[in-house]
Each structure stands twice: as C-alpha cells, then as structure tokens.
Amino acid sequence: MKPHSRRKLDSVIRLIACTAAEKLYDQRLEKFFSYDDDSKIIAKGLIFPVDIASSDESFDTFSREKLWNLAECCDSGKVSRIVREIIVNVPFELNADQQRQLVVAFASSLANYYDIAIDFVLRSPPIGADPRSFRAHLFLTTRCIKINKNGELEFSRKSYFEWSNKNLTALNLPTTHDQLKQIRARWAALNNVFLARYKIHAYVDSRSHQARQLSVRPFVNLSAIDRQLENCGIPTLLGNYNRQIEKENARIMEQRTISERTFSQTLSEESALMATVFATIDEAQYQIKKYDKFTRRSNKTDQFIEKYYQQTAATDRSIERYLQKIDRRKRAIS
Template identity: 30%
Template sequence: MAIFIASTKSISRGKGQSAVASASYRAGVALEDTRYGKTHDYSKRHGVMSADIILPSALTAANAAIDRSELWNKAESAEKRKDARVAREWLVNLPYELSAEDRKELAHSFAQTLADRYGTIADCAIHEPTQKEIDRGADPRNYHAHIMFTTRTAELDENNEITLTDKATIELSDKKRRSLSMERVSHEIKDVRQLWEQIANEKLAEHDHKLIDSRSYAAQGIDIEPQLKMGSVATKLERDKYERELRKAEQAKAEGKHYEIDKTPATQLGTINEIINERNELVWGTELAKNQLINDTADHIISKGHDIEHITPPQMVSDYVPKPSM
C-alpha cells in the first residue's frame, strides 16, 4: 500500500548549504560552483535513476533552455545575503506499486505543476534505494524524488536568456503575504501537500491501486509514533559501525569464510528508534488488516449483488486474519 510523504525544506547559506552542491548530490553529477570556487563531484553516486530540469510551461513554449550548472549558479548569484535561501526542496515518496515510467511521469507532473504555479524552475532527481542501503536496513520499496526549485521566478530577458527575478510567493514572509492578502506560508505548504495527494492518487487510480492520504496518522486515527531525530553525531556513529561491519564481512569473504554483519544499533538513539519502528510496524500491520477486511467485505457484497448501503460493517477483531478476496 502506497504511503504519503511530501515534505519541504529550504536550502540556505545560513545552514552552510549551497544550491550547486545540493543539486550535484541529488543528480549524481559533477558541477562547478563559481561562488565558492570549487567543483562538487558526486558522479560516482549510486541510486539516481534520472535527473531532469523542468521549466515553467511559458518558458518551454518560448523554446528556452538552461543546464543544471548554469541554473544553480544563477540561483546563487541572484542572492546577496549571507544567510539567503538559495533553493527549496520537495521530497516526495513515489509509490513502489507503479512502474519506473509511471513514477517518473508522476514526479514530473508534480514538478511541472509547481513550476507553473510559482513561475520557478525545478530540478527533479528520482532515487531508488541502493543495495548498500538495503543491506543497512533500508526499505527496498523506497523510491522517491528530490525536487529542487529556484526561490525566484524565472523570466526571459532582452537577449532571450533565462534570468531569475523576484522571490516566488511561497518564499515571502508571513508579514509580506498578509500585506498582499495572502494566507500564511503554512497554509500554502498544506495546499501543496494536498496537491501531491491529488496528483499521486490520479496516477494510482489509473492502475487500481490503493490511494494515499495527506492527513497525519493521528488525523486518520492511526497510532504511529514518530522516531527521534538522530542528529549528525549519532548518524555518523551508526554509519561508521555499519562500514566497519561491512569491511569485516568483505575480509571474511576474501578468506573463504562467512561473517554475519552485526546490525544492532551503535547508539542509544538508534536502539530507541529501532524499538519505535518495530512497534509502528505492528500498528501499521493491524491497520492494513483492518483495511483489507473492509475491502474484502465490500468485494463480497458487490460480487453477490447486495445493497451495500444496508449492510452492517463487520465487527473489528484484533486477531482476525483476513481471507483473500474471491
């Protein structure tokens, strides 16, 4: 069953970030960063299925074009403040039930819709979990898209070249938005999340897959507990332990031996999150069983030609194991 993930964050100098470096990492390419006088090279990065620049429809109709390096260097040069936001990223989960082609079409449709809505340029990178990540415990169904957007609107200048001008409305402060009779940014973000739900569900419905829900788990009545934030130090400790274990396994293999990788967490935070994850999987499994029971009952009613409006829903039983639909 597809899950809903649509989150956004700013890429800013105040956090020590660069739009060029971020684009390089997400696209898995080498890009020259003229502002910082260095080259970011992530061309050996695995897991990048595709990476495409998506212009607002008006610029595409005018046969405009720009490459990744020029785009993000322009995004950097357009900002003068040392703490400026230089890009906005949307991270969306791509339903594993769909084909690779459909997932790409879905991500591009969302990116195009936002590019047209705000007049910004998108850089859409689609990722799949690598075998190394899967070996470390990542879900092999974790297909997702990192979609970076310019924070400024894109227009054509007198030389018919793309230039970045005013800040997009989603980047304006709440004070500025109020002066323009606009709702708070939080409302805007909620609207975009619902937009992703709509676009994704249209694609899922085409193939008769279960739909996603943009509401929080709490709003849906699902008792999912959020994991604790690991932070950079704990994350590094977890990663370093895995790398050591992997080297031990490779060394043992070279010697014709077998070494079982120790996947227990290296930190207390990691242990707590593992417990939370196990609990959430049990809760989620129960919810899926409930949904399957309702779907099976509905299928049975429809197949028998009963009046579904006058059928009493079945009683939910915690240890019920649903039977497959006939």
C-alpha cells in the first residue's frame, strides 16, 4: 500500500491519468495530463459503496476526472494525503473476465467497509516483465463519500484507515497495522474463492513465511530494470540473491525429502510391529474367551451334578419316610 500526498506527488490527477491511460484535466493546476498507451489495460472502473451504488441517483456517468478533482478540493494542505494506492498481483491462472470479477469483488468489499470510492485499473504484464505478473492498481479515497441533500456526491470525514492508532484504540477499532493485515487476508480469501470456483489447484496465503513457520526463505521482487537485464542474460545483484535463495531452498527441500522418507520407513516398521502386537493381543483375547466359555460350561456341569445330587437325596428321604410309614402300619395291625 502506497500513501500519496502533495509532498511527494505534484498531482493526483497525473498519477491517475498515467495509470488509467487517459486524458484528465487537473482543476487545481489548470492543466491537462494525457497518456494514451492503453495497450496493457485489461479493465478499469469506479467502485462506490453499496448505499450509493443502489441509490435512486445514477452515478454511472460519474467520471474519474470529476472524482479526483473533487478529492483534491477537499484537502488543500501542502502535505495533504489525497489517495492511497494498493497494488495486488492477480492470479495468472484466471482469464481476463475472471480477473476483472476478482478485482471488482475486492474493491467493492473495501468500498463498503470504509465507505470510500475506489478507482481500479487492471493491467497485463509490461514488456520485459514476468508474463505471469498481472497487477491491479486500486486508488482509494482517503475520505468517506456520501450523497448530500442535493443528490450529489461529496466527501466527508477521513476514513478509519487515516486515523491515528490512538483514536482507533479509543473506539476499540483495529490499528492501522491490523487493518492492513485484514486487507491482505481479505485479498487472499477472495483469491482462494475464485481459484476454487474455477477448479484451479492453487492456494494463496497472506501470512509471512515466519508466521507460517516455513523453513524455506522467500524471494525478493525484481524491479523492471533488473528483470529486463536478467532476461537479456545479464546477472543482477537481486537476481544473484534469488538464485542463492533457490539453491538453499532446494537443499532444504532435499533434506526434508530424505527426512520424510526416513520417517515413512520408520513409520512402516512401527506399523508392522504394531500389527504383530495387535495380532498377538487378538489371539490372547480369543484364548481368554475360549477359556471363559469352557469355564462357563464346566460351571453349568457342576451345577447340574449338584442339582442331581440334591434330587437324589430328596428321593432317598421320600423313600425312607414311605418305609417308615409302612412299618408303623404293620405295627398297628399286629
């Protein structure tokens, strides 16, 4: 994200005209800025918050020249910050229309969150650059935009991103650094949604290598001049640095592969040993069940014999009582 102020930028209109490849008039400087090379532009447009876009008033014809001249009029200071620029890399796996949809979705989410207007320009890679380097430039107004009582657009207070961390903390709002992390996470999430929607096997993560606990080191971005020199076979300082990082990452990945192979072999041996242990346990459990079954059968046999003995004893007692009864009758008769 790049903040642009009048201290470093003589005209916001000039920056917008150069990026969008248009002829725009700067009312403050009273001069035209014209850039006609639009061969690398894929799409461009203005994004407003949903309450403005869905209002009864039509702002479809609202031009970027009028928007940024209005923004220039709201801040007249010599060091005023008029615009913030966000530059994002767009997945090259998506076609032009899909890339435009992704950028519009991202710009709309930011416009609705901060209540600001956003001017976006989607560009294809310049000559000599990496052919996969599709970029989108998003120019964010530093003030919130709204519709006044006359049905016209006007700027109001500064957006939350322009507030000091002291004021943000007092209102329990995320700090500027936290907001920047949220914007990066929002862009990564939208990338992953579009990649999954169009069945592209790729994933975007906004976190750093350190936050993701990756052992490999990241590459540095080459400037346009360094890229052109590298394409012509002329090594550069940053190019040599990236090649050194590539060698170190290859060595780390090789060691990781060896470690994973060793771990896999150890895991296979442990799995075989555990399978043997489990088989032994299963056999022991089977023998225990078999013994329990035999024991239950033996107990049932003992119970049957005990019951038989009891029945035999009862029969003997009945016979004895019957014989005693007969003896008493014989004595009574005699």
